[in-house]
Amino acid sequence: HFMYVDPFKDSNVSATGVLVSPRYDIPPGSVFAKISYWSVENVANSFTFIALAYEGTISGVSTEPVEFHQGSSVTATGEQEFWRHRVGNYVLDSSYTGFILYLYVSVFAPFGADAVAVDDIEVVFTNILGYTYYCTFETDACSWDNAQYGDEFDWFRHSGGTASFGTGPTVDHTLGTPSGWYMFIEGSHQNPGDRARLESSVNLAPTIEYCVQFWYHIYGEDVGSLRLTWETGLRSYTLWSMDGDQGDQWLYAVIPYFPPDDYRVGLVFTNKSLLSD
Structure with a gap:
């Protein structure tokens, strides 16, 4: 409505x-x-x-x-x-x-x-003048990039359904149509344990509490896990994770956090089998 x-x-x-x-x-x-x-x-x-x-x-x-x-x-x-x-x-x-x-x-x-x-x-x-980094992926990937190291395969910007039967969404969340865009990984040709890491290119100072909100779709037999992390030059910390098939639906996640150092945010998918999207 x-x-x-x-x-x-x-x-x-x-x-x-x-x-x-x-x-x-x-x-x-x-x-x-x-x-x-x-x-x-x-x-x-x-x-x-x-x-x-x-x-x-x-x-x-x-x-x-x-x-x-x-x-x-x-x-x-x-x-x-x-x-x-x-x-x-x-x-x-x-x-x-x-x-x-x-x-x-x-x-x-x-x-x-x-x-x-x-x-x-x-x-x-x-109590602070908030910074908002908003991306629907309808035009481009905004400030998000694939990691240059520490993973084995990449995320792709995609619209419509996925190539593998019984996995992935058929529409995006923003528009709810096959013409809408979203970020996607194809795990069907990867080895179990392979990772795809998507990182924000914006480094934020640890002066205030932040909140990350996003919609995710994890669907398929023996699908892997998705983690939200903050990362510095020395360490990585998991803020949120979801493992296994969540059904053919878009689900909402909101995660408040206070980072202890200058950092960037990452979304890490870990492959479990040859049937993951």
Whole structure:
């Protein structure tokens, strides 16, 4: 499900729809609210988030737009629309106890007569200005690369089903169609125990707690294991692991962690048999 504006419902040249959130109570010590959403829009339409802050029980103390600083576009084929992901940070005042978000959507007909929709609005409170590294693999592999050493085979960016029967997904998770892209390993021609290591190319300093979120698909007879690691020049530590067949489905994982040194994140698949994807 998603929320949308019907541009044909009103005969006016332009119209504005307003979507109002419930009140978000601000946890003690929070300095920023990270706000993210997916939308379908075009140049003739506009999305604006306005935050109405609360001081104690009095509303309307602060009203300001939320600045969205990062975007990630996702395109699709056929009858699907163009979805765009945005992430922004809303600065909180120490006197705020909560806020309500107002999403203003302006439609200018007839040029804005295409679909206007929003989905997956998320608000996360934090005490630091968060860094967000987001990748759907729809355009490229972003900042992820195959390891130069310490493994025996590679990950590939792939769309559609896999070549081996009874293994792997038939669609990606982002679009849910055969035209969507994801990272994939073909273990059918590898030896048991062989590893494929995918690494982030971004080195992050150990000053704050981080959180990794991703969707994974582990399906097939005698399939191997998948591990999430952080790695420095001297050591590697497993943050999360999953072993064996998890069914023909995409599953969600979220792993918070606080690294002790400058590091990079890695996804390591270890092959178990000749029937792994």
